[in-house]
Amino acid sequence: MRVIFCAAAALLAGGCSTAGAGTFSPAGPPSQVSAQVPGQVPAQAATRADLRAGILQAYRDYHRVFELTVATNRLDEVDQVATGRIAAHLAALVRDQRRHRIVERGHAALNPELVWVKDDTALVVDCVVTGLTRFDARSGRRVGPRAAPRKILLRSTLKRSGSWRVAELEGAKC
Amino acid sequence: MLSLLLAATLLWTGPHCENLACLYGTQSHPPGAAPASAPGAAQHDEPPPDLMACPDGAQLCATSLVLVPRVATRDVVGMALASIEMPLPVPHAAPAPRTWVNLETRLWIQRGLWRTYHGEASFAGQRVELNGRPVQVVWDLGDGRETCASTECAHTWRRSSTTPYEVTATVEYLVDWSCTGSCDERAGTLGPLSATGRTRERVGEIQTSAVS
Numbered sequence: 580m581r582v583i584f585c586a587a588a589a590l591l592a593g594g595c596s597t598a599g600a601g602t603f604s605p606a607g608p609p610s611q612v613s614a615q616v617p618g619q620v621p622a623q624a625a626t627r628a629d630l631r632a633g634i635l636q637a638y639r640d641y642h643r644v645f646e647l648t649v650a651t652n653r654l655d656e657v658d659q660v661a662t663g664r665i666a667a668h669l670a671a672l673v674r675d676q677r678r679h680r681i682v683e684r685g686h687a688a689l690n691p692e693l694v695w696v697k698d699d700t701a702l703v704v705d706c707v708v709t710g711l712t713r714f715d716a717r718s719g720r721r722v723g724p725r726a727a728p729r730k731i732l733l734r735s736t737l738k739r740s741g742s743w744r745v746a747e748l749e750g751a752k753c
Numbered sequence: 754m755l756s757l758l759l760a761a762t763l764l765w766t767g768p769h770c771e772n773l774a775c776l777y778g779t780q781s782h783p784p785g786a787a788p789a790s791a792p793g794a795a796q797h798d799e800p801p802p803d804l805m806a807c808p809d810g811a812q813l814c815a816t817s818l819v820l821v822p823r824v825a826t827r828d829v830v831g832m833a834l835a836s837i838e839m840p841l842p843v844p845h846a847a848p849a850p851r852t853w854v855n856l857e858t859r860l861w862i863q864r865g866l867w868r869t870y871h872g873e874a875s876f877a878g879q880r881v882e883l884n885g886r887p888v889q890v891v892w893d894l895g896d897g898r899e900t901c902a903s904t905e906c907a908h909t910w911r912r913s914s915t916t917p918y919e920v921t922a923t924v925e926y927l928v929d930w931s932c933t934g935s936c937d938e939r940a941g942t943l944g945p946l947s948a949t950g951r952t953r954e955r956v957g958e959i960q961t962s963a964v965s
Contacts, residue, residue: 627813646835686831688824688876696813706822708876712836719841719948728832728876730822753822 631693634701637743638735642687642707645669649683652676652716662744681722685711688728691735699739706753707731822877826938829874829881830930834943837872837885837928840865842950844892844922851955854913860892860899860906862922862950867904870926875934883930888945891923894954910956917953924948 641660648657652673657666676682687709694702710726732753738746807814842862852858870885892899892906895918899908910918925945932939 630813650835684835686828686835688822688828688832690822692815693813694815695807695811697808697811708822708824708828710832710835714838717841719839721836721838725836725872725874726832728824728829728874 630696634693634696634703634737634743635691637737638691638703638705638745639689641735641745642689646685646687648673649676649685649711652682659742660744661746662738662740663746665745665748676716680716681713682716683711683713685709685726701737701739701743703735703737705733705735707733824877824879826879826881826932826936829876829879829932829936830883830941830943832876833872833874833881833883833930834928834946836874837870837883839870839885839924839926839946839948841948842866842890842922842924844920844950844952846920846952846954849954850917851957852910854910854956854958857907857909858954860901860908860920860922862890862904862924864904866924878935879932880934881930881932881936883928883943885926885928885944885946887924888927889925891925893919893921893923895919913956913958917955920952920954922950922952 637660644656644660648654648669649672654670654673657669661669687707689705689707691703691705694704708728708730710728712724712726713722714720715722730753731750734747734749734751735745736747737743840863845861846852847859848856867887871882872885873880873882875881889900889902890904890906892901892908894908894910895914896910896912897908899906925947927942927944928946929942930940
């Protein structure tokens with residue numbers, strides 16, 4: 580029932596190219612901003628709000644980088660937002676896309692909630708609305724149909740090692 | 754009492770999504786307490802596999818979660834934009850693959866690219882349509898730039914090069930969008946969005962001398 584979310588969605592979609600003769604860089608809508616800390620709250624509450632905001636921002640950053648990575652086949656920012664198995668999946672995904680000379684473009688609507696934090700691990704859940712459309716990396720022509728947006732309940736485990744990064748993703752229908 | 758019942762209902766249900774809403778219940782017991790102690794959970798011997806229990810010793814633990822995938826119009830715009838097909842420019846030069854210093858060199862990209870491109874996406878009662886159109890082509894020629902408002906352009910290199918110049922043609926698009934249905938925004942313009950194609954051009958130099 581559970582699947583690796585974004586990586587799996589993209590893995591199903593196939594591959595891409597170093598040899599892209601060009602690039603398309605659509606600037607998607609700016610990502611939403613996470614919570615702000617009110618000035619008058621007690622120190623502990625402020626710390627918790629900071630922690631929550633930092634983790635949710637890291638989660639949003641992951642999605643931003645994911646979309647950029649699969650749209651360009653460049654792994655430049657992956658290490659800043661993903662680690663472990665997810666970082667490895669993205670690298671494999673980009674290799675596959677390059678081999679098949681395709682890119683994929685998509686935009687995810689996010690509504691993340693922080694479930695828990697223990698030491699350097701956090702769990703975020705989100706009912707994500709997303710879809711990926713595949714394009715020829717050399718011509719920019721669409722390959723196959725437009726993606727229809729679909730909902731995925733995403734469980735994201737983030738690990739802190741300097742900064743918070745996504746380490747595991749599991750998805751299910753939502 | 755009502756809130757307790759609601760919490761109990763949410764407590765042990767797995768993910769449940771209506772067309773526009775996605776609900777997810779989590780444990781509301783404090784970290785370390787047995788799940789079965791939670792209200793309404795006694796009839797369940799084992800938690801459902803999707804239950805997101807807080808681990809022992811968690812520093813922060815949400816008591817309940819209600820996830821509603823609110824999709825803003827700008828998200829639907831993002832989805833439509835991701836599906837739009839805007840072909841990459843293929844730059845050409847003449848003469849090619851070698852041209853000459855002080856000779857005006859003709860540059861162009863495929864003519865068929867200069868048209869309107871359509872994209873659309875629908876979700877949660879919002880339908881976004883967008884139309885992208887090229888507005889200019891920026892040529893980076895290695896020793897300078899040219900900007901032209903059509904597929905045709907020209908450039909004169911002033912210096913030769915032992916290695917070919919890297920030439921890029923970047924088409925800049927403006928994208929107008931409109932939304933119908935339960936939108937929180939109605940229309941707007943995105944851009945410029947860019948699409949880049951590359952080629953190489955050798956630039957040589959012809960030297961002449963008069964002999965008397």
